[in-house]
Amino acid sequence: NAGVTQTPKFQVLKTGQSMTLQCAQDMNHEYMSWYRQDPGMGLRLIHYSVGAGITDQGEVPNGYNVSRSTTEDFPLRLLSAAPSQTSVYFCASSDSYGYTFGSGTRLTVV
Amino acid sequence: GENVEQHPSTLSVQEGDSAVIKCTYSDSASNYFPWYKQELGKRPQLIIDIRSNVGEKKDQRIAVTLNKTAKHFSLHITETQPEDSAVYFCAASPWAPKLSFGAGTTVTVRA
Numbered sequence: 225n226a227g228v229t230q231t232p233k234f235q236v237l238k239t240g241q242s243m244t245l246q247c248a249q250d251m252n253h254e255y256m257s258w259y260r261q262d263p264g265m266g267l268r269l270i271h272y273s274v275g276a277g278i279t280d281q282g283e284v285p286n287g288y289n290v291s292r293s294t295t296e297d298f299p300l301r302l303l304s305a306a307p308s309q310t311s312v313y314f315c316a317s318s319d320s321y322g323y324t325f326g327s328g329t330r331l332t333v334v
Numbered sequence: 335g336e337n338v339e340q341h342p343s344t345l346s347v348q349e350g351d352s353a354v355i356k357c358t359y360s361d362s363a364s365n366y367f368p369w370y371k372q373e374l375g376k377r378p379q380l381i382i383d384i385r386s387n388v389g390e391k392k393d394q395r396i397a398v399t400l401n402k403t404a405k406h407f408s409l410h411i412t413e414t415q416p417e418d419s420a421v422y423f424c425a426a427s428p429w430a431p432k433l434s435f436g437a438g439t440t441v442t443v444r445a
Contacts, residue, residue: 255431266340266423266435267378274431282432283335314377321366321385321430325377 226250230315230326237305237333245300245329247315255318256298257282258290260311261328267314273298305333336361338426340436348444353411355439357424360405364426367400367407368433372421381422382409414443 231246249256257272269282271290279290287309289301298317302309310333315326337360347353359367368383384391384398384407391398395414400407407426411418424436 257431257433259435264343264437266338266437269432269434272431280431283434316433318430321368321383321427322380323368323433325379327377 228315228317228324228326230313230329232329233327235329235331237302237331239305239307239333241305243302243305245302245313245315245331247298247300247326248296249298249315249317249324250296251317251319251324252295253317253319253324254295256292257316257318257323258288258298258300259314259316260284260309261314262311270300270313302331307333309333336364336426336428336432336434338424338434338436340424340439342439343437344440344442346442346444347414349415350413353409353414353418353441353443355409355422355424355441356406357408357426357436358404358406359426359434361426361428362402362405363428366427366430367398368425368427369396369398369409370423370425370435372423372438374420378423411441414441416443416445419443 258270259267273279273292313329365386370378372378397410427433
């Protein structure tokens with residue numbers, strides 16, 4: 225039981241490039257979310273999903289897309305990377321209220 | 335949407351003393367209030383949570399209190415130890431997928 229697995233752990237992108245952050249959970253959780261963490265700002269919700277095929281926007285969705293084709297996977301796509309998207313990204317899953325976080329992806333956009 | 339404010343932003347305590355972190359929230363529909371501990375370079379880890387039908391919850395040296403009327407909740411750590419040094423986040427949620435976090439409190443326990 226691996227919990228929530230995120231890849232990659234580190235990534236450097238050039239402005240304008242696109243990429244996908246991967247997130248997978250093996251706990252059969254209904255809910256999955258993506259957060260970004262910036263210094264002094266806590267964690268902010270980007271997108272979330274309440275089940276396969278159902279996603280919705282969070283607090284800071286601009287520049288990101290998500291999809292949920294299976295219960296296990298919830299990838300986050302950066303469409304055209306910008307320096308403002310330099311951050312640490314956490315994926316989380318929950319069955320009701322107890323959130324389990326992945327280990328994070330540190331993304332730098334230059 | 336929900337707005338969570340957390341104070342103080344930094345807290346330095348002597349080993350063995352107590353630490354208190356306070357949070358307020360704006361959405362009266364919020365009914366779930368977790369606290370997370372994050373060590374440097376690590377993921378947030380849930381340390382305690384409380385739901386709106388409970389006023390207080392305790393787990394060993396950690397306790398959380400909730401005042402729904404005033405829309406505030408607090409984390410209390412007693413007999414602090416060096417391993418309690420970390421960043422602590424409060425959060426509030428009216429619905430499981432939409433967790434709103436405070437900005438965090440950096441706690442330093444001085445030996």
